[in-house]
Amino acid sequence: MMEERVNLMHMMKLSIKVLLQSALSLGRSLDADHAPLQQFFVVMEHCLKHGLKVKKSFIGQNKSFFGPLELVEKLCPEASDIATSVRNLPELKTAVGRGRAWLYLALMQKKLADYLKVLIDNKQLLSEFYEPEALMMEEEGMVIVGLLVGLNVLDANLCLKGEDLDSQVGVIDFSLYIKDVQDLDGGKEQERITDVLDQKNYVEELNRHLSCTVGDLQTKIDGLEKTNSKLQEELSAATDRICSLQEEQQHLREQNELIREKSEKSVEITKQDTKVELETYKQTRQGLDEMYNDVWKQLKEEKKARLELEKELELQIGMKTEMEIAMKLLEKDTHEKQDTLVALRQQLEEVKAINLQMFHKVQNAESSLQQKNEAITSFQEKTNQVMSSMKQMEERSSSDVSSSEWRTWCIYAMKFYSAVKRKDHCCTWKLGLISKIC
Structure with missing residues (x-):
């Protein structure tokens, strides 16, 4: 891990140096097709990936450096625009592509060193993403941040639309950093010149930062002067208000003295009045006590009368309940008697009907009996006739019949x-x- 940190730091130095040299030759304005700029982003990506913890999920293992870069939005509010613009890009589908887009935008804003310095200053937050021996957790990370300050002299014009940042392969091209010995010996003067130019650009960048800070301080001073003038005006108004309040206080004190004298006089008068009222109260109290005793006696008598009335009322209520019960019983008896009368009437009607039937039957029987008697008499006459005829026949046919x-x-x-x-x-x-x- 230590050797990897040292190698990555050397590669970062070489990439920044080559990038600055090529930028000076091109007029300090770079495009996305510039090879040293592409190699710088590749080396930067390797530095950010060094010692990165692997996060396991249902899909598989995820190892992306965009997670630590998202912390910059929380630590530095100025980086919120970068984060929102990266999230809104529709062609970016992986975390690696979003991290590369974030590096592009930070370099165009010339605040890549500032954002990474904020991250390195908060190592307790980076410990969630990096191992303890990672480059961003050690001193090499701070050295790389110092090297990135020199890139603020560059003007990068990078277009993210149409770039396939998700599928790019980050391979370091060492051919850009390998040179012949003759080129190295012959280019020492050129290197000195470029070093002087780099120092000049660095000083100009610092001067620009200082001028910006001076402008901010000047605006703050102007604001403070305005607030100071406002405070002075408020102070003068407050002093005038204090003077008027003091005058009002003095006037109120005088009025308080007058009121106190009047109140003392009124207190003496009220004391005399209270004495007179106390005497009258004592006299009226005696009369009220006598009235109270009389009223108490009347109240006792009324209580006794009330108890007697309550007892009588209870008796009346009991008698009333008994009368109600008796009335209910009488109503029941009357209803039962009415029912029996109705039943007896029905039975009487039935008996009458039976008597009528018996009477009709008796008449029918009498008429049939008369008919039978008449028939018997006729039959007796006939029998007598028959007997007479038999006797005659006996006499006639006694000799002939066997x-x-x-x-x-x-x-x-x-x-x-x-x-x-x-x-x-x-x-x-x-x-x-x-x-x-x-």
Whole structure:
């Protein structure tokens, strides 16, 4: 790790030196196609990646130097424009491309050294992204920041649109830094001249920074002078206000003295009045005590009367409840009696109907009985006639009729006679019997 730090620092020195030399020959304005500028960004990327911690995710391992560069936005508010413009570029899809775009914009603003110095000054924040032996965590990082100050003399015109920053391969081209010995010996004077020019440019850059700071200080001084004049005006107004307040205070003191004298007089008068009022109060207090005793006695009597009335009221309420209960019972009895009366009326109507039916049946029975009696009388007459005819027939046919026939005829006659006595009215049987007898 130490050897890598030393090698990267030497490569950074060489790349910055070659970049400054080529820029002086081209008039200090560089484009994105300039080879030393491209190699500078490659070496810068290797320096920022040195000792970078690997972050594991679901997709895989991620090792990008854009994470530490995002801290500059929090530490230095001036870098917020760079961060927002980098995030808004639609063609950048990886963190490596965003980091390269951030380096381009910082170099164009000529504040790359300032932003990296802010990062190195806050190493407790960088410890989340770098190992303890990384280049940005050691002294070499501060040396590289000092070397980057010389790049403020350059004017870089870099266009990010159309650049494929995501898929660029960062390979260091050592051919730019390898020279022949003759070129080295012959170019010592040229190197001295370039060193002097670099020093001149560095001094001019410092002078520009100092002029900017002087301008800022001058504006601050002008602002302070304006605020001082305003404060002086406010001070004069405040002194005038203080004087007026003092006069008002003196006037208020005089008024306070007058009020105090008046209040003392009024206090003496009130004391005399209070004495008189106290005497009258004592006199009225005695009368009020007597009235209070009388009222207390009346109150006791009224309480007793009230208790008696409450007792009577309770009795009346009890009697009222009993009356209500009795009324409810009477209502129930009346309803039951009404129900029984209705039932009895129904039964009476049924009995009347039954009596009418019995009466009709009795009339029918009497009429049928009369008919039966008439039939019996007619039958008796007929039987008498039959008996008489039988006697006559016995007398006539005693010699002609055999004993068996006589017996059958007698049996039929007896059955007929018994049937008539039983009041049997089967007409068919009677007619058959009569026909047999005949």
